[in-house]
Structure formats: C-alpha cells, structure tokens
C-alpha cells in the first residue's frame with residue numbers, strides 16, 4: 061500500500077507534466093519516505109518517563125511517515141489486563157490511536173511481559189493484533205515475525221512457565237482476580253524473572269540455533285525478525301546452503317531502537333537518543 065504525502069498544489073502541478081514524469085515524481089516521493097518500521101522491547105513503565113516520551117515523539121514524527129509500524133512485543137513492562145485503568149496504558153492507547161488514525165497501520169504482537177494484552181485494548185489503541193510466528197512481506201521479503209522468547213528453548217524453566225501462562229484457563233483465572241491481586245502477582249513474577257535472568261548463563265538467555273532453523277523451515281521464508289533478547293544485530297546465516305537472515309531488534313532501556321525497511325528492501329537498524 062502506498063500513501064503519498066502530497067499537497068493539492070503538488071498534485072495539480074504534477075498533472076501538468078508528462079505521464080512518465082508524473083510516475084517518476086510520485087515514485088521519488090513515495091520511495092523517499094515509505095519505510096516499514098519495526099520496534100520491540102520498549103518495556104514502558106512509569107519509572108522511565110523519558111522512554112515513554114521518546115516513544116511518543118517517535119509516534120508523531122518518524123512513524124507518521126511510515127508505511128506501517130510493527131511492535132513485536134514487550135511494549136509494556138507488565139500487563140495486568142485490558143481493564144487496568146493506570147494512566148500509562150491509557151496515555152499510550154491515545155498516542156497509538158492517533159497514529160493509526162493518520163492511516164499508518166500499527167501491528168502488535170504480545171511479548172513475554174505483555175502477553176495478556178487483548179482485543180479490548182487493541183481496539184482502543186487502534187492496533188491490529190498479530191500471532192507470534194506470522195509471516196508478512198516486508199520490503200518485498202517474506203519475513204517471519206516473532207517476539208523471540210519461543211526461540212529460547214535452552215531456557216527450559218522459562219518455556220515451562222510460558223506454556224502455563226499461555227493456557228486460556230490460567231489466563232481466565234488470572235484476569236478474574238481483582239487488580240490489586242494481579243498487581244502483586246506481577247510484581248513477584250518480575251522479581252523472579254530478574255533473579256532468573258541474573259543467575260542464568262548468557263547462552264541460556266539467547267535463541268537456540270536449531271529453533272531458529274526449524275522456524276525458518278516451517279515458515280518457508282529466508283528472513284526472521286524478532287526482539288526479546290535485547291541483542292540487536294543482523295545475523296547472516298545459511299540454511300540448506302541458502303542464505304538466510306535473522307534480524308534482532310534492540311530494547312528501549314537506555315535509548316530507542318528501530319529497524320527501518322525501505323519498500324525496495326534496504327534496511328537499517330538504528331538507535332534513537334532520548
């Protein structure tokens with residue numbers, strides 16, 4: 061989908077030139093600005109207001125010019141349920157809805173922190189929920205999109221926890237509790253997760269190479285984009301003798317991180333200063 065940012069004057073002046081020139085003019089306009097943007101792991105939290113401000117600035121500047129924005133999980137550091145009336149999620153819903161209203165599709169996939177984010181909040185924020193492991197064509201390349209936690213198969217304790225909390229029965233039971241009880245549980249889970257991350261070997265917290273290969277093979281694609289590990293990088297790999305790519309998005313703890321993919325396929329992984 062192409063949207064052209066042209067004024068009425070520009071359109072009328074472009075109509076006075078030849079068709080070839082018009083096509084060239086429009087192409088130059090759209091190609092210059094149409095990037096798909098991908099971010100993840102913002103971990104928005106009232107304790108880091110400068111990151112929320114950076115994200116909001118990003119939404120009203122760069123993201124407005126984008127062909128689409130993908131948020132691949134852990135937008136929020138914790139998610140208690142769509143009925144949570146804290147100011148931060150309410151404020152972010154307004155900012156996201158404003159972007160969506162300008163015509164930029166905003167896609168969101170849950171992460172391991174905000175996995176309880178559901179349709180009610182998505183509707184309020186004007187965002188479209190994606191399944192982990194879905195395939196979208198980005199910059200002309202079929203790409204499998206994941207938060208990334210499912211690839212960390214060496215961390216068996218986490219994978220066990222993941223199965224438990226992704227169970228609809230567990231989720232329904234959790235969401236039926238009063239907000240105060242959910243808040244207390246989330247606080248305990250957050251501390252346990254920090255201790256687990258601190259005490260686990262570095263390698264355990266990264267993706268497993270076989271899981272990466274299996275996902276690429278099952279998805280029948282040559283490119284994967286994910287976050288979660290907070291190890292931004294472009295990995296050029298091989299699978300069955302064919303080149304494949306794994307692009308890892310960065311976190312937004314000390315700065316922002318964005319992957320921009322141009323319509324023609326060029327891409328860049330950039331950091332954003334608060």
Ligand SMILES: [Mn+2]
Pocket residue numbers: 101133134171172173207209287288289
């Ligand atoms: Mn994560």
